[in-house]
Amino acid sequence: MNPLLRSVFWGAVKIPAMRKLLSVSAMKINDAMQALSDQEITAIYERYKEFTRIPAQGYAINLSVLGNIPVVNGCVVECGTWRGGMSAGMADLLGAERTYYLFDSFEGLPDAKGIDGESAISWQSDNNVDNCRTEEQYAHDVMELSSAVRVHIMKGWFNSTLSGFEPDAPIAVLRLDADWYSSTAECLNYLYPFVPKGGLILIDDYFAWDGCSRAVHDYLSANSLADRIRTVGSSLAYIVKSDMRAVQSISTEKELVS
Ligand SMILES: C[S@@+](CC[C@H](N)C(=O)[O-])C[C@H]1O[C@@H](n2cnc3c(N)ncnc32)[C@H](O)[C@@H]1O
Numbered sequence: 001m002n003p004l005l006r007s008v009f010w011g012a013v014k015i016p017a018m019r020k021l022l023s024v025s026a027m028k029i030n031d032a033m034q035a036l037s038d039q040e041i042t043a044i045y046e047r048y049k050e051f052t053r054i055p056a057q058g059y060a061i062n063l064s065v066l067g068n069i070p071v072v073n074g075c076v077v078e079c080g081t082w083r084g085g086m087s088a089g090m091a092d093l094l095g096a097e098r099t100y101y102l103f104d105s106f107e108g109l110p111d112a113k114g115i116d117g118e119s120a121i122s123w124q125s126d127n128n129v130d131n132c133r134t135e136e137q138y139a140h141d142v143m144e145l146s147s148a149v150r151v152h153i154m155k156g157w158f159n160s161t162l163s164g165f166e167p168d169a170p171i172a173v174l175r176l177d178a179d180w181y182s183s184t185a186e187c188l189n190y191l192y193p194f195v196p197k198g199g200l201i202l203i204d205d206y207f208a209w210d211g212c213s214r215a216v217h218d219y220l221s222a223n224s225l226a227d228r229i230r231t232v233g234s235s236l237a238y239i240v241k242s243d244m245r246a247v248q249s250i251s252t253e254k255e256l257v258s
Pocket of ligand 1: 156177180
């Protein structure tokens, strides 16, 4: 076992009581999460920090949102996983009964375009060496360390891996972390319809990149969805999917007028 994996592994087994607590049923997990302390959230981050690009505070905010909103039944999908450290943390919270799907090219980000904003284009030209490229094997290794049992690593560009994809259950948690407009739009177009009422959509880059926020606004608007975008400061945006459609309220107004 390489040194990185060994340190993560020993970090994990030091808190077996927590792992046991977190692998009970979904309902109990949500109850248990209310009692999760900052130290416990930090322990999860410490376990997986070499497998995520998300800084400690942002990672904790993601876990706190998952812990404070009832998570409906269904699978968990992350689009833009890099080495899979965030998916692993979600799996430890949400338990082994769900299936975990990790979508990534593992070849790095596609080129940012004008719609992604000047800052995205200049960030990418400065970060060309890395550009979020990584080895797929990390994602397999980290999910092996987590509580997840059913894991599918969907390697490739979203426009090919999403085509024809059908999750084994409604998507309880859809986590979008793919930075740019086209990547975020592809995921929303294909996967949002699989999210049931009450399902959670976590949007990592909403405040980071113009392209991401524009893709979210465009998708909601184009589909006449009145779903609210909630935020935790300017660190994370998320949606709890409703079944409200703006078009319904518009037609009701028309009926009232006529
Ligand atoms: C910021 S990283 C994800 C960070 C990750 N969630 C974590 O916990 O560290 C963005 C990822 O999105 C992936 N990505 C972006 N657009 C993509 C696309 N169109 N198809 C496949 N992967 C894409 C990149 O390969 C990259 O690994």
